[in-house]
Amino acid sequence: PTEWQHAGDSGMRTLWIVFAVMVITSGVFALLSWNVPVSRRLYHVITTLITITAALSYFAMASGQGVSYNCVAVRDHHKHVPDTFHDVCRQVYWARYVDWSITTPLLLLDLCLLAGIDGAHTLMAIAADVIMILSGMFAAFGAEGTAQRWGWYAIGLLAYIFVIWHVALHGSRMVRAKGQGVKRLFTGLALFTLVLWTAYPIVWGVADGARRTTVDTEIMLYAVLDILAKVGFGLWLLFSHRRIPETNVEV
Numbered sequence: 447p448t449e450w451q452h453a454g455d456s457g458m459r460t461l462w463i464v465f466a467v468m469v470i471t472s473g474v475f476a477l478l479s480w481n482v483p484v485s486r487r488l489y490h491v492i493t494t495l496i497t498i499t500a501a502l503s504y505f506a507m508a509s510g511q512g513v514s515y516n517c518v519a520v521r522d523h524h525k526h527v528p529d530t531f532h533d534v535c536r537q538v539y540w541a542r543y544v545d546w547s548i549t550t551p552l553l554l555l556d557l558c559l560l561a562g563i564d565g566a567h568t569l570m571a572i573a574a575d576v577i578m579i580l581s582g583m584f585a586a587f588g589a590e591g592t593a594q595r596w597g598w599y600a601i602g603l604l605a606y607i608f609v610i611w612h613v614a615l616h617g618s619r620m621v622r623a624k625g626q627g628v629k630r631l632f633t634g635l636a637l638f639t640l641v642l643w644t645a646y647p648i649v650w651g652v653a654d655g656a657r658r659t660t661v662d663t664e665i666m667l668y669a670v671l672d673i674l675a676k677v678g679f680g681l682w683l684l685f686s687h688r689r690i691p692e693t694n695v696e697v
């Protein structure tokens with residue numbers, strides 16, 4: 447018998463709520479940019495693009511798009527019958543990976559600009575980040591018991607370590623030239639990012655990987671993380687940017 451795992455009412459309602467939150471936040475970020483001269487709007491533009499992208503992705507998911515099933519064979523745990531399997535078919539919201547492959551590079555760009563990381567290292571961090579997200583998507587659609595699932599996941603984790611390495615190492619070195627205020631802000635935002643981002647592969651491992659939670663629980667966990675990592679991050683960055691003139695980048 448095939449077991450089907452799909453979103454229920456609470457999951458679908460959550461998707462609509464996050465869509466609304468992202469739309470409202472995009473409006474607020476856009477309004478905030480009107481109060482600053484054009485030369486100081488770069489963080490506003492990047493950060494608004496992040497929530498607009500999330501809003502579009504959540505609209506797709508809430509209206510039933512950007513999702514398909516992945517069926518994997520799971521071993522039955524009967525004591526006396528060896529090697530029997532049943533299929534577990536679970537929804538995979540691939541729209542998330544489209545969202546993340548656009549928004550996580552933009553979040554990194556915010557952090558790299560803030561620290562004053564050079565272009566080459568910024569690009570390497572972003573490349574590793576895109577590899578991380580695409581690896582997660584291939585893992586999500588991989589077949590059980592093959593290298594496709596946890597092999598891709600391991601590649602994704604490796605790429606994630608590269609991202610942390612680049613941003614932490616070069617960021618902490620470069621930000622010193624920008625003074626105490628920027629240094630403190632960068633350290634705070636980078637640690638906030640590190641904690642939140644590290645929760646994603648954990649949720650992925652339990653929900654998408656091991657399929658130990660319902661799809662509704664998965665939707666709610668990602669909803670909380672997405673709101674903190676995009677809206678919380680954006681509010682913190684934009685309000686601090688207004689307060690600390692040394693955060694400015696002229697481009």
Ligand code: RET
Nearest residue numbers: 579582602603606643646647650675676
């Ligand atoms: C995956 C699985 C493969 C290994 C790793 C992952 C990390 C994902 C992250 C996502 C962050 C998303 C954000 C979204 C919106 O704000 C792809 C789950 C390491 C870090 C911040």
